Amino acid sequence: xxxxxxxxxxxxxxxxxxxxxxxxxxxxxxxxxxxxxxxxxxxxxxxxxxxxxxxxxxxxxxxxxxxxxxxxxxxxxxxxxxxxxxxxxxxxxxxxxxxxxxxxxxxxxxxxxxxxxxxxxxxxxxxxxxxxxxxxxxxxxxxxxxxxxxxxxxxxxxxxxxxxxxxxxxxxxxxxxxxxxxxxxxxxxxxxxxxxxxxxxxxxxx
Amino acid sequence: xxxxxxxxxxxxxxxxxxxxxxxxxxxxxxxxxxxxxxxxxxxxxxxxxxxxxxxxxxxxxxxxxxxxxxxxxxxxxxxxxxxxxxxxxxxxxxxxxxxxxxxxxxxxxxxxxxxxxxxxxxxxxxxxxxxxxxxxxxxxxxxxxxxxxxxxxxxxxxxxxxxxxxxxxxxxxxxxxxxxxxxxxxxxxxxxxxxxxxxxxxxxxx
DNA sequence: CTAAAAACTTGCAGTCTGTGCAACTTCGCT
DNA sequence: AGCGAAGTTGCACAGACTGCAAGTTTTTAG
Numbered sequence: 001x002x003x004x005x006x007x008x009x010x011x012x013x014x015x016x017x018x019x020x021x022x023x024x025x026x027x028x029x030x031x032x033x034x035x036x037x038x039x040x041x042x043x044x045x046x047x048x049x050x051x052x053x054x055x056x057x058x059x060x061x062x063x064x065x066x067x068x069x070x071x072x073x074x075x076x077x078x079x080x081x082x083x084x085x086x087x088x089x090x091x092x093x094x095x096x097x098x099x100x101x102x103x104x105x106x107x108x109x110x111x112x113x114x115x116x117x118x119x120x121x122x123x124x125x126x127x128x129x130x131x132x133x134x135x136x137x138x139x140x141x142x143x144x145x146x147x148x149x150x151x152x153x154x155x156x157x158x159x160x161x162x163x164x165x166x167x168x169x170x171x172x173x174x175x176x177x178x179x180x181x182x183x184x185x186x187x188x189x190x191x192x193x194x195x196x197x198x199x200x201x202x203x204x205x206x
Numbered sequence: 207x208x209x210x211x212x213x214x215x216x217x218x219x220x221x222x223x224x225x226x227x228x229x230x231x232x233x234x235x236x237x238x239x240x241x242x243x244x245x246x247x248x249x250x251x252x253x254x255x256x257x258x259x260x261x262x263x264x265x266x267x268x269x270x271x272x273x274x275x276x277x278x279x280x281x282x283x284x285x286x287x288x289x290x291x292x293x294x295x296x297x298x299x300x301x302x303x304x305x306x307x308x309x310x311x312x313x314x315x316x317x318x319x320x321x322x323x324x325x326x327x328x329x330x331x332x333x334x335x336x337x338x339x340x341x342x343x344x345x346x347x348x349x350x351x352x353x354x355x356x357x358x359x360x361x362x363x364x365x366x367x368x369x370x371x372x373x374x375x376x377x378x379x380x381x382x383x384x385x386x387x388x389x390x391x392x393x394x395x396x397x398x399x400x401x402x403x404x405x406x407x408x409x410x411x412x
Numbered sequence: 413c414t415a416a417a418a419a420c421t422t423g424c425a426g427t428c429t430g431t432g433c434a435a436c437t438t439c440g441c442t
Numbered sequence: 443a444g445c446g447a448a449g450t451t452g453c454a455c456a457g458a459c460t461g462c463a464a465g466t467t468t469t470t471a472g
Contacts, residue, residue, distance in 0.1 A: 010468080010469075011467090011468065011469090012419070012420080012467080012468055012469075015420090015467095015468095016420085040456090040457065040458085041457075041458065041459085042457085050421075050422090051421070051422050051423075052422095052458090052459095053421075053422055053423070053424090053459095053460095054420085054421055054422070056458090056459065056460080057420075057421080060459090061458075061459075062457095062458065062459090089406065089407045090405070090407055091404075091405050091406075123340035126337060126340070127333035127334055127336070127337035128333055130333070130337075131332060131333035131336075134329035134332070147407075148407055148408055149408075149410060150408065153385040153386065155376075155377075155380060155386070155393065155396055155397065155400075156400060156405070156408065158376050158379070158380065159372075159373060159376045159377075159397050159400055159401075159405070160405055162372035162373070162375065162376045163369050163372050163373065163376075163401065163405060165372065166365075166368035166369050166371065166372040167365060167368070167369065169368065170361075170364050170365050170368045170369075171361075171365075173364070174361060174364065179359040180359065180361070187361070190361060191361065191365050194361075194362060194365055195365075195369065195401070195404065195405065196404045196405070197404055198297070198401065198402045198403055198404040199296070199297050199362070199365070199366055199369060199401065199402070200295065200297075201295045201296055201353075201354055202354055202355075202356065202362065204355060216439080216440075217438085217439065217440090218438080218439055218440075218448070218449080221438095221439095221449090222449085246427090246428065246429090247428080247429065247430085248428090256450075256451090257450065257451050257452075258429095258430095258451095259430095259431095259450075259451055259452070259453090260449085260450055260451070262429090262430065262431080263449075263450080266430090267429075267430075268428090268429070268430090
């Protein structure tokens with residue numbers, strides 16, 4: 001981020017982003033150290049140097065400070081999906097639309113590793129991680145329906161939306177577990193390829 | 207349920223099942239009438255004729271009374287999956303293992319219609335509906351890994367687990383929306399067939 | 413540059429969710 | 443019938459979360 005960027009987005013927005021990041025970092029650190037049930041919103045806010053009332057200006061609930069990240073915002077993904085040329089099949093188009101999110105997560109590897117460790121240790125957080133904003137989901141279903149040239153009640157667009165989300169999140173959890181050391185991009189590609197092939201049983205090892 | 211069944215499962219278990227069902231019914235009815243934020247746990251418990259302390263003996267939190275159902279218990283599904291003959295591909299085997307859950311949900315159509323209406327009106331409930339118990343999920347991944355003859359860190363078993371779950375829930379939401387009047391079984395079959403085919407774009411309408 | 417408006421922070425009071433504990437009640441077993 | 447196990451209940455309390463209003467900071471307009 002250059003000085004020009006600072007001027008463009010204003011002190012107000014810059015400080016908001018910093019506060020948000022500070023809250024997230026504090027929440028992840030404290031919960032990793034002590035466990036979810038032993039860290040209060042007050043303590044997270046104190047560690048980030050804001051009041052707990054301010055915490056709730058940024059997150060709707062305590063869990064969200066641990067699971068929410070700008071990289072998971074579906075809105076730009078939907079916009080990029082709509083911009084993929086029409087001849088590209090929907091499955092492939094969704095994959096392409098995820099490119100930037102994948103790069104952003106990969107670039108922030110340490111934060112994501114910590115986040116996904118925290119989530120693994122506190123599985124009640126997982127549903128919140130994998131769910132998206134309902135309006136965003138509906139927007140994606142709508143874009144896919146348009147790409148497929150089908151009506152609003154067709155079964156395929158919500159199915160593609162849900163399955164691609166599942167594939168993406170499964171790859172992300174695998175990447176964070178560290179069993180497979182390949183970049184996130186490779187793991188997402190592998191998951192999407194398996195889905196495109198119809199999830200066949202692998203051939204028996206010879 | 208015959209008198210013989212009553213004797214077999216005992217008064218204790220019978221009353222527990224009744225209390226649980228009463229709490230669920232009360233929660234769904236009240237929330238449908240007034241909205242999630244305007245119904246308290248105290249009111250739900252009062253309507254079901256138990257104390258609110260008892261409510262928490264049945265559900266870990268308020269939302270769970272709305273989203274949890276014995277039909278969604280993955281444990282019998284995992285057991286049935288393990289019993290499907292080994293030559294059946296994993297995707298197909300998961301589909302077969304879901305048979306009883308599908309029938310149970312279909313048989314309880316009014317309850318499920320109400321539940322899914324409530325969830326549609328309160329989208330924050332959706333992640334909890336579609337998530338499963340982490341231990342159950344790991345058990346399913348393990349059974350699938352065994353069926354596929356792959357190791358514990360292979361990418362395919364968690365992917366199949368997540369994708370089949372997404373397909374099932376997408377079909378269920380569609381069924382409950384009522385746009386398509388076919389039985390749940392047909393919608394699940396259609397979703398699984400699309401997944402098995404690799405989610406291809408439909409041919410253009412002539 | 414100044415003043416006003418807009419946006420954000422904070423403290424506070426209060427409600428609701430959820431938990432641990434212990435006394436009481438009901439059920440099941442011998 | 444008696445006893446132990448299982449389940450219910452009331453209670454006190456902590457923590458999450460919300461609405462409100464006063465105070466502070468940043469942005470805008472003249």
